[in-house]
Amino acid sequence: MLDVNLLRNNLDEIAERLVIKKFKFDKELFNRLEQERKQLQIRTEELQAKRNASSKQIGQLKAKGEDTSAIMAEVAGLGDELKAVETEFNNIANQLNAYLATVPNLPHESVPVGNDETANVEVRRVGVPRDFDFQVKDHVDIGASLSNGIDFEAGAKVSGSRFAFLKGNIAKLHRALAQFMLDLHTTEHGYTEIYSPYLVNANALYGTGQLPKFEEDLFKTKRGDDDMYLIPTSEVSVTNLAAGEIYKEEELPFKYSCHSPCFRSEAGSYGRDTRGMIRMHQFDKVEMVNIVHPDKSFEALEAMVQCAENVLKALKLPYRVIALCGGDMTFGSAKTYDLEVWVPSQNTYREISSCSNMTDFQARRMQARFKDSAGKNRLVHTLNGSGLAVGRALVAVLENYQNADGSVTVPEVLRSYMGCDILK
RNA sequence: GGAAGCUUGGCAGAGCGGUUGAAUGCACCGGUCUUGAAAACCGGCAAGGAUGCGAGUCCUUCGUGAGUUCGAAUCUCACAGCUUCCGCCA
Numbered sequence: 001m002l003d004v005n006l007l008r009n010n011l012d013e014i015a016e017r018l019v020i021k022k023f024k025f026d027k028e029l030f031n032r033l034e035q036e037r038k039q040l041q042i043r044t045e046e047l048q049a050k051r052n053a054s055s056k057q058i059g060q061l062k063a064k065g066e067d068t069s070a071i072m073a074e075v076a077g078l079g080d081e082l083k084a085v086e087t088e089f090n091n092i093a094n095q096l097n098a099y100l101a102t103v104p105n106l107p108h109e110s111v112p113v114g115n116d117e118t119a120n121v122e123v124r125r126v127g128v129p130r131d132f133d134f135q136v137k138d139h140v141d142i143g144a145s146l147s148n149g150i151d152f153e154a155g156a157k158v159s160g161s162r163f164a165f166l167k168g169n170i171a172k173l174h175r176a177l178a179q180f181m182l183d184l185h186t187t188e189h190g191y192t193e194i195y196s197p198y199l200v201n202a203n204a205l206y207g208t209g210q211l212p213k214f215e216e217d218l219f220k221t222k223r224g225d226d227d228m229y230l231i232p233t234s235e236v237s238v239t240n241l242a243a244g245e246i247y248k249e250e251e252l253p254f255k256y257s258c259h260s261p262c263f264r265s266e267a268g269s270y271g272r273d274t275r276g277m278i279r280m281h282q283f284d285k286v287e288m289v290n291i292v293h294p295d296k297s298f299e300a301l302e303a304m305v306q307c308a309e310n311v312l313k314a315l316k317l318p319y320r321v322i323a324l325c326g327g328d329m330t331f332g333s334a335k336t337y338d339l340e341v342w343v344p345s346q347n348t349y350r351e352i353s354s355c356s357n358m359t360d361f362q363a364r365r366m367q368a369r370f371k372d373s374a375g376k377n378r379l380v381h382t383l384n385g386s387g388l389a390v391g392r393a394l395v396a397v398l399e400n401y402q403n404a405d406g407s408v409t410v411p412e413v414l415r416s417y418m419g420c421d422i423l424k
Numbered sequence: 425g426g427a428a429g430c431u432u433g434g435c436a437g438a439g440c441g442g443u444u445g446a447a448u449g450c451a452c453c454g455g456u457c458u459u460g461a462a463a464a465c466c467g468g469c470a471a472g473g474a475u476g477c478g479a480g481u482c483c484u485u486c487g488u489g490a491g492u493u494c495g496a497a498u499c500u501c502a503c504a505g506c507u508u509c510c511g512c513c514a
Binding site for chain 2: 049055060063068072076079246
């Protein structure tokens with residue numbers, strides 16, 4: 001949610017900056033609703049003030065045992081008008097809020113301008129893709145040959161498309177990756193480990209910005225009469241730890257890391273990445289979430305990207321860092337870096353992490369604040385990033401570490417977790 | 425699933441129809457005192473919003489929603505959450 005005052009005072013400028021996020025701000029609608037809102041709110045509050053004053057007076061007169069019938073008559077008609085104006089005011093205010101809830105965050109000045117991924121900017125490339133002197137296999141074939149380590153048929157039988165079973169050493173490698181990432185963040189990067197709920201309520205999803213606009217991307221379920229949703233990322237559950245809080249300034253920043261499954265309907269991506277584990281309805285991710293002072297969020301973003309990169313460096317996987325252009329960034333983000341890992345079978349880099357500074361966009365929706373040195377409550381900034389997507393990391397390890405005989409070398413940093421150095 | 429109780433400010437805890445946005449204590453912030461600290465004493469201290477250049481004025485909020493009333497933290501109804509006991513259960 002953007003600051004309404006920003007819209008009231010700098011409407012043209014804000015609308016222009018939103019174009020960078022491919023959003024057409026309806027200035028006419030906003031101005032009309034805002035004007036009505038103002039009138040109705042002033043009138044409502046006038047009537048309320050009058051009612052309050054009269055009621056107070058009646059109380060005083062009654063205490064003195066005096067007659068109150070004159071004032072009672074005066075207030076008699078007030079209730080009906082107040083109720084009518086109030087109803088109309090609520091109606092307009094709700095319309096206004098409903099519209100504002102669909103407006104994306106403003107992009108930071110440093111964000112490249114552009115509509116799609118072709119305008120993204122490569123920031124740096126680390127590591128060199130390995131030269132294979134044999135025909136590379138993709139992870140599906142590698143997984144199949146390793147004692148049926150990845151079983152898509154079973155996934156389809158039990159759940160449907162975009163689900164898979166991992167078996168044996170592949171399942172173990174998957175677990176090792178998640179453990180390694182979490183250990184790295186908690187011991188080297190100063191993160192606090194979190195275990196979070198995987199089902200959340202609608203309010204939490206509103207707070208992080210998935211609702212009301214992106215409900216079709218979510219798996220929805222019920223508990224009694226309440227809607228519950230499977231988290232599409234633990235960004236949702238973990239960031240909402242800050243919802244409604246007023247932190248002390250010196251408590252900031254909070255750095256949380258959470259390993260969780262993520263559930264996405266992938267509506268609208270039919271036919272894309274249908275082979276393999278690149279795009280699944282359920283995948284594991286080790287997430288990083290920062291709750292920070294607003295002056296520090298952009299440096300925190302750079303630091304967070306470093307933490308994600310450290311995972312790839314430790315695994316010795318070639319990758320590149322991409323600064324997303326405005327049109328390719330998500331709804332709530334002010335600035336996003338993607339990390340893309342080398343996938344030999346596709347001869348290209350594929351997204352394995354996305355780190356975003358949401359500035360005060362989520363904080364305003366969930367009223368996450370801190371008390372500054374002047375005693376004033378101010379919104380915190382929130383950031384989130386993958387560190388990393390575990391399923392895709394598994395793909396990258398299998399493919400980059402494959403050998404001519406179909407075996408896979410275990411990356412050094414994972415050997416203590418695996419208890420072996422080669423998978424056959 | 426059955427039964428009972430509870431839900432007030434950062435926390436604890438009064439209030440049960442009328443100057444109550446809410447006593448009191450703790451925490452926190454400022455001051456006096458002190459070589460310094462502690463103690464003691466004095467003062468301050470909820471959030472959101474409207475309006476205004478500003479001082480300010482006003483509105484809303486005592487789990488949530490609806491109702492009764494000129495007036496609700498206080499009365500009524502519905503819902504939710506929490507706690508304890510019983511049953512079931514990984």
